[in-house]
Amino acid sequence: MGESEPRIILEIRTVGKNFGGFSALQDVSINVEKGRIHAIIGPNGAGKTTLFNLISGMYDITRGEILYQGKRLNDMKPHMRTELGIGRTFQIIRLFHTMSVLENVMVGQHCRTGSGLLKTFFHLSLKEMDEEKQIRANALRWLEFVGLAHKAQQMAPNLPHAEQRLVEIARALSMEPELLLLDEPAAGMNPRETMDLNALIAKINGMGKTILLIEHNMELVMGISEVISVLNFGEKIVEGTPTVVQDNPAVIEAYLGKRKRK
Amino acid sequence: MIIQQLINGLMLGSTYSLVAIGYTLIFGVLGVLHFAHGEVLMAGAFMGLYIILWSGLPLYISLPLTMIGTGILGLVIEFLAIRPLRKDFHLAPLLSTIGVTIILQNLAVKIFGGYGTKFPDPIATANIKFGPYMISSAKLVILGISLSLMGILYLVIAKTKLGKAMRAVAESHLTAGFLGVNVERTVLLTFGIASALAGAAGVMVGISFHAISPFIGLTFALKGLVVMLLGGLGNVVGAMIGGLILGMAEVISIVLVPPEINLQDVFSFGIMILILISNLPGYLAPGFDNRKGENGGLDYIISVGTVAGISMIMALSFYVPFMTGQISLAQAGFGAIGAYGAAVGSVKLGLPYEISVILGGILSAGVGFLLGLPALRIKGIYLLLLTLGFGEIVRVILINIEYVGGAAGFPAIPYQKYTLFYAYGVILILIVFFTRLRNSRMGRAMRAVGDDETAAEINGINITATKLKAFAAGAFIAGIGGGILAHFQEFIEPLMFGVMHSVEYIVFAVFGGVQVFWGPIFGAFVLTFMPEFFRAIQEWRMELYGLLLIVMMILKPEGVITNNMVQSISRMLRRS
Numbered sequence: 001m002g003e004s005e006p007r008i009i010l011e012i013r014t015v016g017k018n019f020g021g022f023s024a025l026q027d028v029s030i031n032v033e034k035g036r037i038h039a040i041i042g043p044n045g046a047g048k049t050t051l052f053n054l055i056s057g058m059y060d061i062t063r064g065e066i067l068y069q070g071k072r073l074n075d076m077k078p079h080m081r082t083e084l085g086i087g088r089t090f091q092i093i094r095l096f097h098t099m100s101v102l103e104n105v106m107v108g109q110h111c112r113t114g115s116g117l118l119k120t121f122f123h124l125s126l127k128e129m130d131e132e133k134q135i136r137a138n139a140l141r142w143l144e145f146v147g148l149a150h151k152a153q154q155m156a157p158n159l160p161h162a163e164q165r166l167v168e169i170a171r172a173l174s175m176e177p178e179l180l181l182l183d184e185p186a187a188g189m190n191p192r193e194t195m196d197l198n199a200l201i202a203k204i205n206g207m208g209k210t211i212l213l214i215e216h217n218m219e220l221v222m223g224i225s226e227v228i229s230v231l232n233f234g235e236k237i238v239e240g241t242p243t244v245v246q247d248n249p250a251v252i253e254a255y256l257g258k259r260k261r262k
Numbered sequence: 263m264i265i266q267q268l269i270n271g272l273m274l275g276s277t278y279s280l281v282a283i284g285y286t287l288i289f290g291v292l293g294v295l296h297f298a299h300g301e302v303l304m305a306g307a308f309m310g311l312y313i314i315l316w317s318g319l320p321l322y323i324s325l326p327l328t329m330i331g332t333g334i335l336g337l338v339i340e341f342l343a344i345r346p347l348r349k350d351f352h353l354a355p356l357l358s359t360i361g362v363t364i365i366l367q368n369l370a371v372k373i374f375g376g377y378g379t380k381f382p383d384p385i386a387t388a389n390i391k392f393g394p395y396m397i398s399s400a401k402l403v404i405l406g407i408s409l410s411l412m413g414i415l416y417l418v419i420a421k422t423k424l425g426k427a428m429r430a431v432a433e434s435h436l437t438a439g440f441l442g443v444n445v446e447r448t449v450l451l452t453f454g455i456a457s458a459l460a461g462a463a464g465v466m467v468g469i470s471f472h473a474i475s476p477f478i479g480l481t482f483a484l485k486g487l488v489v490m491l492l493g494g495l496g497n498v499v500g501a502m503i504g505g506l507i508l509g510m511a512e513v514i515s516i517v518l519v520p521p522e523i524n525l526q527d528v529f530s531f532g533i534m535i536l537i538l539i540s541n542l543p544g545y546l547a548p549g550f551d552n553r554k555g556e557n558g559g560l561d562y563i564i565s566v567g568t569v570a571g572i573s574m575i576m577a578l579s580f581y582v583p584f585m586t587g588q589i590s591l592a593q594a595g596f597g598a599i600g601a602y603g604a605a606v607g608s609v610k611l612g613l614p615y616e617i618s619v620i621l622g623g624i625l626s627a628g629v630g631f632l633l634g635l636p637a638l639r640i641k642g643i644y645l646l647l648l649t650l651g652f653g654e655i656v657r658v659i660l661i662n663i664e665y666v667g668g669a670a671g672f673p674a675i676p677y678q679k680y681t682l683f684y685a686y687g688v689i690l691i692l693i694v695f696f697t698r699l700r701n702s703r704m705g706r707a708m709r710a711v712g713d714d715e716t717a718a719e720i721n722g723i724n725i726t727a728t729k730l731k732a733f734a735a736g737a738f739i740a741g742i743g744g745g746i747l748a749h750f751q752e753f754i755e756p757l758m759f760g761v762m763h764s765v766e767y768i769v770f771a772v773f774g775g776v777q778v779f780w781g782p783i784f785g786a787f788v789l790t791f792m793p794e795f796f797r798a799i800q801e802w803r804m805e806l807y808g809l810l811l812i813v814m815m816i817l818k819p820e821g822v823i824t825n826n827m828v829q830s831i832s833r834m835l836r837r838s
Contacts, residue, residue: 056720057719058716058719058720077719077724078719078720079719079720079721079722079723079724079725082719082720082721082722083722087720088720090717090720094714094716094717095717096709096710096713096714096717096718097713097714098709098712098713098777098825099706099709099710099713103706106706107706107707107710107718107721107723108721108722109703110703110706110707110710110721110722110723111721111722111723112722113703114703131703132701132702132703135703171721175721175722
């Protein structure tokens with residue numbers, strides 16, 4: 001008694017998204033609690049990645065609003081949202097292909113550091129050189145965190161798929177986000193790699209970061225999530241703990257035809 | 263009078279349409295902007311000229327013969343310069359076709375001379391009375407032929423099996439292949455048809471203008487591109503209508519604007535830039551992303567070395583925006599602004615050399631910033647066209663400004679005898695800059711933007727600011743190069759800063775290697791010095807550049823100097 005209400009870090013308020021005549025999302029409202037692992041599931045085409053794109057700013061919101069820590073995100077450019085503390089990985093891995101693994105992770109710290117073009121040229125302050133060393137050290141730390149420090153110098157596209165995914169996560173972590181959006185991180189991973197991913201997500205959550213997760217791998221989702229929101233045809237049909245969602249007939253019906261329990 | 267202008271406009275427009283249709287067909291089936299298409303038109307014009315001249319055959323035989331000729335030329339180009347390319351470097355086809363352009367145009371100048379050639383009159387001209395107006399029958403014939411060709415093409419695309427195959431391949435090579443379409447043959451035939459149409463257009467141009475030159479290729483290429491944008495990429499009917507519209511618009515503009523100002527070309531390029539900037543429905547179709555005297559025998563080396571130095575600066579000016587994924591054909595234009603700015607500073611304002619050159623650079627950077635703003639929303643091919651149009655506009659505007667000499671050029675610029683040192687001094691500064699940039703936050707941000715804009719933005723990079731800064735920086739460097747050039751040549755004229763020069767800088771950078779800044783430096787150095795050492799090559803310098811571009815795209819698109827190479831070399835140096 002007297003337990004304070006957990007803060008809502010992300011508030012999606014009656015959000016709708018239209019692409020021309022096609023309505024991808026209608027009237028979706030989700031509250032994400034700070035510190036939770038919150039999953040978004042649903043059949044293909046339900047609107048999950050669209051929702052992520054609205055949160056990270058790649059698409060404009062047609063109706064409704066999204067609030068992050070109380071701030072309205074609607075007209076904010078993507079890089080500003082990153083600065084606020086929203087990090088993201090993509091369904092298809094988007095590492096920078098002309099850079100090494102380490103350089104990729106170093107890019108993540110862009111918005112947390114400050115040297116610009118002129119300063120680079122004139123090496124105006126030792127501060128800039130120190131900053132560069134700091135960026136490198138931080139990046140190595142995050143690579144160690146995901147277990148890939150030994151591959152720091154390799155060119156990013158040369159790594160196997162699952163490791164590239166980890167590099168992407170390390171890059172997202174180096175942005176120092178409070179809220180981390182993971183879009184199908186387990187895609188293309190074998191069971192062993194998925195287990196490691198499970199542990200990694202738990203570790204990240206353990207640091208106090210809120211995780212919003214899109215996943216098709218039900219074992220991973222049910223195993224690690226605290227809250228699950230189910231989308232179908234652009235609407236939220238069910239929300240609750242894994243047990244609640246698993247047995248819900250509407251959810252089962254939404255997945256009908258796709259019923260292989262992994 | 264109006265009717266006559268209308269016919270003129272339609273006639274001009276129909277030639278634009280024929281060219282644009284070719285572009286659109288090729289872009290549709292191959293996703294490639296066939297930069298050399300205009301040169302095919304030029305080839306057709308000359309082919310037609312000589313066929314008519316030597317055989318005396320009437321038009322209804324010589325025209326199809328010419329079309330067959332250019333059709334074959336198109337097939338050859340596809341086979342040699344497009345088919346062997348690796349599919350993973352998306353710039354390869356564009357650069358390869360630029361190579362073809364260089365070869366064709368320079369060969370034509372060698373064979374036919376750089377001046378205009380009179381085109382015979384194969385059509386008996388009679389003046390037809392249309393009510394109170396007199397219309398030349400030749401024009402009607404041309405219009406009739408063009409419209410018929412377009413009509414036939416439309417029927418081919420809509421009603422024949424080949425047309426269906428073309429449409430299928432335009433949607434997806436893979437799917438069309440699965441469905442039993444012979445994709446390679448379809449592409450080949452499309453190329454042939456498009457080139458045949460260009461050949462026909464070439465002959466029409468000859469008949470209507472009464473003269474042709476090896477340089478018409480570029481002009482019509484650009485106009486055709488504008489039309490393609492107007493009508494929508496991959497949209498054949500749009501190209502047909504767009505061409506007619508542009509033709510009429512140009513004719514009207516000539517009528518409305520006083521004849522002293524030659525604004526015709528500015529008009530087309532201006533339209534192109536406006537289209538690109540304004541996101542008109544035009545391209546809804548998806549696709550659908552560098553003296554003399556007391557240096558002993560060293561004079562020659564110094565002279566070439568200076569030119570090489572200036573080339574290196576210009577190649578680097580291309581490299582900066584390239585890092586952020588912006589391919590610019592405007593660098594020669596920026597060079598022009600810097601050159602003229604510096605010249606005005608030295609000659610008209612009496613400023614010292616260094617100040618003039620820097621002012622030229624700043625002026626260029628300012629314009630670069632302004633151009634960079636609309637360029638933000640535009641990528642890939644469109645950006646190439648935007649910058650190309652800009653470069654041409656700069657040149658045309660300079661021709662019309664009497665204060666800086668107009669077409670006659672700006673003479674008597676004070677000679678800077680230490681140009682060599684200034685040039686390499688600038689290069690040294692740039693080397694330091696790029697070295698620092700490589701391992702810096704900004705450098706990574708720029709490369710990130712170049713690799714994947716969306717991912718870069720999610721990583722907190724302000725892509726707008728980054729791209730703008732890069733574009734303006736590239737313009738600044740080009741401006742400095744121009745200023746140094748002006749005080750070395752002592753004389754500048756708008757012709758020295760044409761599109762082909764921008765193309766040269768791209769060749770330097772691409773040949774040298776675009777993975778690391780040493781590439782453009784190496785490329786500019788080698789490609790400037792080599793022709794000097796082999797006198798025999800001098801004459802064929804441009805053709806060889808073109809060939810080089812094609813060969814590089816086929817064999818080694820990443821260029822000579824690669825990231826790996828630089829890293830190995832620096833490792834070796836550190837160990838010793």
